[in-house]
Amino acid sequence: MMKAIHQLKGNDLSGFAAFLAVATHRSFRSAAIQLNMTPSAISHSIKVLEERLSVRLFNRTTRSVSLTEAGERLATKLRPAMDSLEEAIRELDGSSQDPRGMVRINASEGAIRLVLKPVLASFLRQFPLVHLDIVSDGRLSDIVADGFDAGIRLAESVPKDMVAVPVMGQVRFAAIASPDYFKQRGQPVEPQDLNDHNCIRFRFESGAIYRWEFERHGVVERINVTGSLTLSDQPLMVEAAIDGIGIAFVPDHLAAEALNDGRLERCLEDWCPEYPGLCLYYSGHRHVSSALRALINTLTGKI
Known part of the structure; x- marks a missing residue:
């Protein structure tokens, strides 16, 4: 059982971020890639968090990682709070004059070559405070669950609850x-x-x-x-x-x-x-950062 009262400490926020990343990917290695950390650092962060909460959050074997019942409850409650925090930070980012921050994009190799490659050099020169993290993936991943800001795929394959922006013709x-x-x-x-x-x-x-x-x-x-x-x-x-x-x-x-x-x-x-051709798509329920907006404008010829 979790202790009745816990006061947040300075490193709890990073621990919660690591916890949600592992909970999403069911993998310490994939979580480390998302957070730009080492797997050992992720593992240590989870260990510290479990000790702080006096509860086991994950069942670990050599081949798999799964949430315990307590971990499932924590993930369910924590995701909306972390999303709200991320949106608040993005709103501050959006108030900045210059687009900045990381944009994580999921797309097939063909879409990357066709849509992103032609604009990469000029975009990054124009927006030096933006970092693009582009993952080549042909599996039609769930971009929200996997922690991506946007994806690129054929219009007919974009989930109905997403905002789709055409980035090429028929x-x-x-x-x-x-x-x-x-x-x-x-x-x-x-x-x-x-x-x-x-x-x-x-x-x-x-x-x-x-x-x-x-x-x-x-x-x-x-x-x-x-x-x-x-x-x-x-x-x-x-x-x-x-x-x-x-x-x-x-x-x-x-x-x-x-x-x-x-x-x-x-x-x-x-x-x-x-x-209909390729679309860049993103969740309409999340704030669009200035960096993602700049990329969309570049791909649609508005810059």
């Missing part, structure tokens, strides 16, 4: 293969014809295999393609298609150069409509 997928492949195997005319072809499949970081989705005149076809190669990197899929391995299905901007110079050709073009 995106179109392309079914592509080399001229030699089509010469040997022929071109599919309907999406179902892909069942007779060697297709280069895409695997998400979650382990799920992407189902190819086509649409024409309101008719949607979703195909669980098969083939001799599965990859988790879309640029590699383009290279594999160039090498004649099979048909790949990727955002067409990734294959634009090879399509223009004839190393690749399209198929099923009338089955590949445009979709």
Whole structure:
């Protein structure tokens, strides 16, 4: 049982922050990365907090970390209080003339290269008091639970309770293969014809295999393609298609150069409509810091 009365001490706040980070990630190492600390420092902070409260907050094994019942109760009560404190600090930050502070962004590698990379150098020169912490992640993480300020993903994948800001135009997928492949195997005319072809499949970081989705005149076809190669990197899929391995299905901007110079050709073009492109998204329930606002304005051309 927790003691009836505890007076806050100077290091309790950092201990609570460490506790919530471990509670969120269920990992001392991931919590250390989030807080820019060492795992041993996180472990020591949790130990001190448990001694202060005279209660065990985590069950630890060599393979897992889980909250005890007391830890669950503390996390439930503590999160709103820490969120309010963070919002108060961000409001002070927002009153500053110059954007400052850290912005943690979660995005796939492709989104980082397409949206963030072109503006990184100029943005950081313009806002030297801002630190961007960008994590490459294709798992469609819960950005609030994982401690991110914002994420970037396709508009159709943004959770409904998030604020989504378009940061690129429409995106179109392309079914592509080399001229030699089509010469040997022929071109599919309907999406179902892909069942007779060697297709280069895409695997998400979650382990799920992407189902190819086509649409024409309101008719949607979703195909669980098969083939001799599965990859988790879309640029590699383009290279594999160039090498004649099979048909790949990727955002067409990734294959634009090879399509223009004839190393690749399209198929099923009338089955590949445009979709809303990438959005930067964030929780509408949290204050938007001056640093995140500056990044949004940069990405949307308002700066």
